[in-house]
Amino acid sequence: MGSLNPFCLSGKFGFTEAHKSMRISINRLKKYIALTQSPEEIAALLTQSGLEVEGVEEFVSIPGGLEGIVIGEVLTCIKHPDADKLSLTTVDIGADEPSQIVCGAPNVEAGQKVLVATVGATLYPTEGDAFTIKKAKIRGQASEGMICAEDELGIGTSHAGIMVLDTDLPNGTPASQIIPVTHDHILEIGLTPNRADAASHLGVARDLKALLGKELCIDSSPEVKKEAEGPKISVNVENSTDCPRYAGVTITDLKVGPSPQWLQDFLRSLDLEPINNVVDITNYILHDLGQPLHAFDAAQISDGKVIVKKLPKDSKFVTLDEKERKLSGEELMICDSKGGMCIAGIFGGIGSGVTENTTSIFLESAYFSPDVIRKGAQYHGLKTDASFRFERGTDPNMPVYALKQAVKLLQEVAGGKVASDIVDIYPQPVADFEIEVEYGHINRLIGKKIAPSEVKSILESLDIQVQNETEQGFKAIVKPYRVDVTREADIIEEILRIYGFQQVALSENLRTDYLAEHPAKDLNKLQYRLSEILSGQGYFEIITNSLTKPSYAEKSGFLDASQNVEIYNKLSEDLGVMRQTLLFSGLEVLAHNINRRQTDVKVFEFGTVYQKGESGYEEGKRLAIFHTGNRSAESWLEEAKPFGFADVYSTVERILEKLGIQIGDVSMIESQPFTYGLRLMLGQKELGIIGLVDDKMLKLAEVRQEVWFAELNWDLICKKASGLKRYQEISKFPEVRRDLSLVIDKTVNYDQVKSVALKAGGKLLQRIGVFDVYQGDKIESGKKAYALSFYLQDQENTLTDKVIDKTMSKLIQAFQNEVGAVIRS
Structure with a gap:
């Protein structure tokens, strides 16, 4: 063939290879059904009915939609006084005064009707990056715009010369009136395997017909x-x-x-x-x-x-x-x-x-x-x-x-x-499905009594005929294109998704049956397994006393001494209260080791903290991680390398990744107990803190070298953990790397950049790396530059240049819109 x-x-x-999701054009849907709703409203409606819309994307047939491009007339054209290959023109673009434009095209002449990109317009050329037209001086002559060739507008590949128009439209007319531009919105529908009937525009229109109560307009x-x-x-x-x-x-x-x-x-x-x-x-x-x-x-x-x-x-x-x-x-x-x-x-x-x-x-x-x-x-x-x-x-x-x-x-x-x-x-025509349905079963499975007249109306809107109707039920006749509707339960599901799940009120007393087992988490096993993982990474586990000095809370500046849980029959003042944090008991262990010449230490502890609460005494489980000294000893191969923030942060990341927990918001801490650090959130709750321990805290525990510390809310982690067994088949398809250099405000941290990237990059973005950070006189004051590497991989297909470029464009746009980044070329 x-x-x-x-x-x-x-x-x-x-x-093309089969799409993983259906792309549906709103413009085409409007040929089938009169839609007045916005694309977002249509998306919400379809999602509620079982056709999950994963995204709404704007489509413009010509990038930029020719915004800022107008019809102009070349009034004069002379040689540029200082450049043989350039022409100096004046062009009428419908403004009060003609615009002077320097043009390098060999075919520009006075009297021509041309397309002009005005100052402020952004061009999306067929090849190369987009750029914005600015007032400029070219070889000493002012230029206010650009007379465009086909490829510069992104409507063709020719760069032989500027486009010369044959038109009587007045100067200043938008270019879109002579070059049609299609504007559309595309729905990305994650099609489930049972909804084969919706793998087309007609199929989606059929659902909208039932949801909106409107008629379909189908060509005869x-x-x-x-x-x-x-x-x-x-x-x-x-x-x-x-x-x-x-x-x-x-x-x-x-x-x-x-x-x-x-x-x-x-x-x-x-x-x-x-x-x-x-x-x-x-x-x-x-x-x-x-x-x-x-x-x-x-x-x-x-x-x-x-x-x-x-x-x-x-x-x-x-x-x-x-x-x-x-x-x-x-x-x-x-x-x-x-x-x-x-x-x-x-x-x-x-x-x-x-x-x-x-x-x-x-x-x-x-x-x-x-x-x-x-x-x-x-x-x-x-x-x-x-x-x-x-x-x-x-x-x-x-x-x-x-x-x-x-x-x-x-x-x-x-x-x-x-x-x-x-x-x-067609020797043996495929018969319609005939399904017996009882009203009692409809009401029982939906959990709400729906009037027979409404049931009939919903089914007929879905092209399902109702025959032999009695007080008890009816026979449903289903056309064979609905391959997923062959049983009574399927008919009831169709009724419910059009009637609306949101219209079925929840009972005060809910119960359900499970087909699968859901064994309770064994928290001891979870802790033991995580201890093994940390030990395998070179950490030692410590167990410290829950009793501690009252002075830690009184002098540290970050603990509330009034929240101390005091011991009535205390053995000594040094063991007079229950600890509110694992920080000081861990620092005491570090001090003991440092004083005995063991200066390079990595330890962790699972321990309980205590404090007074509004409803009495409260306690909670925490996981603490300490780093101090060097992560690699001095040798003839390399110098000693001290622990840094990245060491403790990467350990925390690995722990949470193993447990299937995604970090939410991240904010800076520039107060006690840290010189600087980060606060990690999970929804509205604090997941943990990480940072460089402040000198004041170190002095209280008599530690005389830098300490990096993390304390995680182990109770919250145990609630959210999805387990340690998470396996994924290694992709057979190659990974692709693309690099970007971003100039951003100093106030924007890496976690914000990473969060934006993961959201915009979707499933294809596997990981992100930083290979250079620059702050200096080559960029604006108050700015910094990140050089980032993005690793893209599809688990099911080899990535094409088109898919890669589309993903990188989404990343660039997200960085520009959400963190105000400027992309360095």
């Missing part, structure tokens, strides 16, 4: 009549079990070429690259109606025979990616008289696809058994947009309607003529 077959894996062949099925002579194609379905329905039609006199702009814009909004008009129409129908189509070059079909069958095991078949594959014998194949042309519903072959020389096609529209497609795709490791839909179950009543819509479009945009009647082989 040649290089432009729509059953291929990559853009250059005309087909166009009439298809033979209007020309073309190749004679016969169809023989030998395996009707795996192919219950097979339809097709021959189209001739085609002119394969670029698609019209509206079609290209629609595909690009869905992250699909336009290929040509024939391939683009098949992709359009797939995403619009959910029906995959396949176009064969009619001239390449041997003997004009299309045969649907299985080929023997170990038969060799060369797919479009030029790989020779051995068949399992279980795949359904589309063949001609010589052999296989396509793995049905999955992937095309090397010899019979559409090319730029194709003039006649046989257009296939079929319904395949989900099982045979799922097995074939799994066996060959091929996941395509077509197999994604076929293996979940498509609509058996859609093939001929989709075929007619495609024919209509091919006639409009490719000049095609119908050269045959529509072939429709």
